[in-house]
Amino acid sequence: MQALVQTLIYGVETGAIYALIALGYTMVYGVLRLINFAHGDVYMIGAFVGFFACTQWLPFKDLSQHPEAAMLNVVLALVTLLLSMLICALLGITIERFAYRPLRNGFRNADAHFWGFVIALPVTAFAGAMTTTKRQGVFLFAGVVIGFIMRPVMAYLAKRIKPSGSRLNALITAIGVSLMLENGGINIFGADPKFIPDILPKRQFNLFGLVFDSSGLIILAIAAILMALLRYIVLYTRPGKAMRAISHDIDAAKLMGINTDRVISFTFALGASLAGAAGFMVAAFTNIKVVPLFGLQPGLKAFVAAVLGGAGNIPGATLGGLIMGVVESLVASKFPQWRDAVAFILLIVILLVRPAGLLGKNTAEKV
Amino acid sequence: MLVIQDLHVYYGAIRALDGISIEVKEGEIVTMIGANGAGKSTTMRTLSGLVRPRSGAVMFEGKALHLLPAHEIVALGISQSPEGRRVFANMSVRENLELGGYVHYKKKAQIAEDMDRAFTLFPRLKEREAQLAGTLSGGEQQMLAIGRALMSRPRLLLLDEPSLGLAPFLVQTIFQIIRDINKTGVTILLVEQNANQALRVAHRGYVLETGRVVLADTAANLLSNDEVRQAYLGE
Known part of the structure; x- marks a missing residue:
């Protein structure tokens, strides 16, 4: 019995992380009807930001040497959390702006610029890495120059790309962005596993014969705070209301004078910041190795969680995430080898039994 | 106030508007009538910036609406109550x-x-x-x-099929309200299947057929026009 409850607690902790990621999937699905497959990789970037902040950017103290610095580390950990969220939010906005928006509104000059550089810089960086190290600056400069030259080329190509409402195009683009982030990550961060050292003092609490881990409690508390904040934003603020309006009927939302592009940007920022927070917390508090494919499995599982709860449904994503975590942890406690398969079994079952998801509705409209 | 000049709109390869020109003056109620697929709702959607015309122009007090995104059009003082x-x-x-x-x-x-x-x-x-x-x-x-x-607070209100699917007594109410709104100084462009009612409340009317304006006149003249009576008023 105790073991069961312990497993449940662990499941809820995992579930909170899935829920944080799933919220981003579901919100973006709500406004764009797009499954943003790059979302799991945003979570990965959150973990990397955490790693660099904890090991290089911020003056964290090693607690085994300076136990008195615990308070400083707590403050710095909070700063890191916010930093992960901020950088991921910016990444989310960038992805939306340059990958998805051109598909909706057409390819503009700014898009031509951006993609020109995106193509030119890695190529020259690669060429630079192949030569002696002293010349790398030259190659970087060449990259910038080529980036500018690429612009008319991209603009020419752009004239041949007509904006289309095709969901398939957007979906394929999402997979492309995901691959870009993963492989870009391998290129930039390296494929070797990285670990965030213990930045916070670890404690265990015994209550009613159950063991509570301080790191698990931190994850739960922060997840709860972030979800409460999100709920407030979505229900009571102007951009939140605009999000809900877009999610219900984007054309009607435009008729209200809502700048839909801006609100979609905002939606990506919100979702990405939650994923960033989740990525940092998992990397920092569960001692999992941080690699560029860090977001692949959790991303897919959170996607299943979003579908489970009802794609586009915000409470549904939270519920789906929690169910997912609990089920996974229950299964893993008895049949560890089925741990990763259970998510996809759940996906198949939900698609067969209730494709709209647990809280999703098949809405009929009055005419 | 509003001038639509030679508007051509396509949905992919399908032509929805084939050179429509319409003018709405300040303080007027202008109605567009026509059968399903004549292009009434497409015109409304283009006015609000939901659809981009392939060619032609929409000018609102000298500003080119067809170049503006939908939310800026609302900010200029045009709002729409859409069909459905x-x-x-x-x-x-x-x-x-x-x-x-x-x-x-x-x-x-x-x-x-x-x-x-x-x-x-x-x-x-x-x-x-x-x-x-x-x-x-x-x-x-x-x-x-x-x-x-x-x-x-629109100065130009676009109403797309406001009486669609309503009980007859409600239709009367809605049209009375349209008159009242107009009296407060709001210019109205009205799209209606219910041509009879629409022409009674409007000052002027346009008859649309397959993406073209085939008739434009005062509402009173259209009401007494034999063709209109036969085709749209069921007489």
Whole structure:
């Protein structure tokens, strides 16, 4: 019995992380009807930001040497959390702006610029890495120059790309962005596993014969705070209301004078910041190795969680995430080898039994 | 006030508007009548910036609407109550009205005042203020859609099929309200299947067929025009 409850607690902790990621999937699905497959990789970037902040950017103290610095580390950990969220939010906005928006509104000059550089810089960086190290600056400069030259080329190509409402195009683009982030990550961060050292003092609490881990409690508390904040934003603020309006009927939302592009940007920022927070917390508090494919499995599982709860449904994503975590942890406690398969079994079952998801509705409209 | 010049609109390869020209003067009620597929709703969608024309122009007080994104068009003073009402079903009546005043979000007092006005115009909405819009009857949803469109204080109001699917006595009410709104100084462009009623409330009318304007005249003349009577008034 105790073991069961312990497993449940662990499941809820995992579930909170899935829920944080799933919220981003579901919100973006709500406004764009797009499954943003790059979302799991945003979570990965959150973990990397955490790693660099904890090991290089911020003056964290090693607690085994300076136990008195615990308070400083707590403050710095909070700063890191916010930093992960901020950088991921910016990444989310960038992805939306340059990958998805051109598909909706057409390819503009700014898009031509951006993609020109995106193509030119890695190529020259690669060429630079192949030569002696002293010349790398030259190659970087060449990259910038080529980036500018690429612009008319991209603009020419752009004239041949007509904006289309095709969901398939957007979906394929999402997979492309995901691959870009993963492989870009391998290129930039390296494929070797990285670990965030213990930045916070670890404690265990015994209550009613159950063991509570301080790191698990931190994850739960922060997840709860972030979800409460999100709920407030979505229900009571102007951009939140605009999000809900877009999610219900984007054309009607435009008729209200809502700048839909801006609100979609905002939606990506919100979702990405939650994923960033989740990525940092998992990397920092569960001692999992941080690699560029860090977001692949959790991303897919959170996607299943979003579908489970009802794609586009915000409470549904939270519920789906929690169910997912609990089920996974229950299964893993008895049949560890089925741990990763259970998510996809759940996906198949939900698609067969209730494709709209647990809280999703098949809405009929009055005419 | 509003000048539509030789508007051509396509949905992919399908032509929806084939060179429509329409003018609306300040203070008027102008109606577009025509059968399904004549291009009435497409014209409305183009005016609001939901569809981009392939060629032609829409000028509103000298500004080129066809180049502006939809939200800027609302800010200029044009709002639309779309066909099929399109209320936000999972939000309350009050929230729907608030969204109608989205462009004026900083003017709290004005929004409160406009909401009171909407509730005076449609007392039923006041009774159902906290109810989800999706649970309203068709007529109530129509009132909400019109009330919502008024919240942005439009100078030009676009009404697309406001009487569609309403009980006959409600149709009378809706048209009376359209007259009342017009009397407060709001110019109205009205699209209607109910040509008879539309021509009675309008000053001028345009008859559309397969993406073209085939007749343009004062509403009174159109009402007495034999062709119109046969084709659209069922006589």
